[in-house]
Amino acid sequence: MTKYFFLMGCCLLSLMFFTTACNSDGDDPAPDTTTNVTPPEAVDTTANETEPEADSATMTQHTYTSSEISGYWLYKPKNVTDNMPLIVYLHGGSGRGSDLSLVVSGSLPLFLNNGSVKDIPAYILMPQCPSNKTWDQLGESLFKLINDIVTDKKINSEKISLTGHSLGGTGTWSLGAVYFPLLSCIAPLSGSVNTNNASSYTSIPVWAFVGSADTIVDPSSSENIVPKINAQGGTAQIKVYDGATHFDIPDLVYKDQSVNLLNWMISQEL
Numbered sequence: 001m002t003k004y005f006f007l008m009g010c011c012l013l014s015l016m017f018f019t020t021a022c023n024s025d026g027d028d029p030a031p032d033t034t035t036n037v038t039p040p041e042a043v044d045t046t047a048n049e050t051e052p053e054a055d056s057a058t059m060t061q062h063t064y065t066s067s068e069i070s071g072y073w074l075y076k077p078k079n080v081t082d083n084m085p086l087i088v089y090l091h092g093g094s095g096r097g098s099d100l101s102l103v104v105s106g107s108l109p110l111f112l113n114n115g116s117v118k119d120i121p122a123y124i125l126m127p128q129c130p131s132n133k134t135w136d137q138l139g140e141s142l143f144k145l146i147n148d149i150v151t152d153k154k155i156n157s158e159k160i161s162l163t164g165h166s167l168g169g170t171g172t173w174s175l176g177a178v179y180f181p182l183l184s185c186i187a188p189l190s191g192s193v194n195t196n197n198a199s200s201y202t203s204i205p206v207w208a209f210v211g212s213a214d215t216i217v218d219p220s221s222s223e224n225i226v227p228k229i230n231a232q233g234g235t236a237q238i239k240v241y242d243g244a245t246h247f248d249i250p251d252l253v254y255k256d257q258s259v260n261l262l263n264w265m266i267s268q269e270l
Helices: 004-022 098-106 107-116 139-153 167-182 195-201 220-231 248-254 261-266
Strands: 058-063 071-076 084-090 123-127 156-166 184-191 206-211 236-241
Touching: 058 098, 058 107, 058 184, 071 098, 071 206, 084 107, 084 139, 084 261, 098 195, 098 206, 107 156, 107 184, 107 248, 123 139, 123 184, 123 261, 156 167, 156 248, 156 261, 167 195, 184 248, 195 220, 206 220, 206 248, 206 261, 220 236
Parallel strands: 084 123, 084 156, 156 184, 184 206, 206 236
Antiparallel strands: 058 071, 071 123
16 A cells, blocks of 8 residues: 555656646547536535445445545445455546536446446446546546545555546546556547557556547547557557447447456456
């Protein structure tokens, strides 16, 4: 755990340099659109639901007062023990705002909430991005929240991974390039990435997913960076779904047991 907090300090020092590089060159972030909602002042509360039976999996929503992130959902697996893995999911643009129900309206949070994805042997953290921000602007806030979850839930700090779709896929690429010393792997879906930053991903396993018919985020940046990462000694792979659109990808990836992405992420370790 001491190593985790030391590495986080190093990541924060490098964040401003990487952010400057990302903003000056490369692809635009995923152009998700949403109605701008001004977040209210955060209230410090605990889960809004009754504590469940110890052996059942649950989804609970929480408010958060310690950073720009004002709320999050947390999936708690059944049969919890100490040193469990943590998967962090970053939502797309339509999830931004202050209404936490927006986060569970699609993709992995929806699948966990309705039971179409279940029995995942890990905690899954699903924070909400403010309406006027993108994930690459929230690195310090996000990892402060992650630190709090790691401490409170006694998470295995060697098994923290990051995934997301669309705006969240772009955020996964961006934050993975800076916070790779703290992450066991990243899995961006339908995200945009600066292909000049391949060297930033050589120390972390990457599994990217795109649809060939995506007209919202050009899949070519993900397709082009993966061989560059591998050419520089990294371990990256990409799955291209022929004919799939932008919004087809979460269903195709997270629900497909032959892909088994979430268990692949859980299996990775620093």
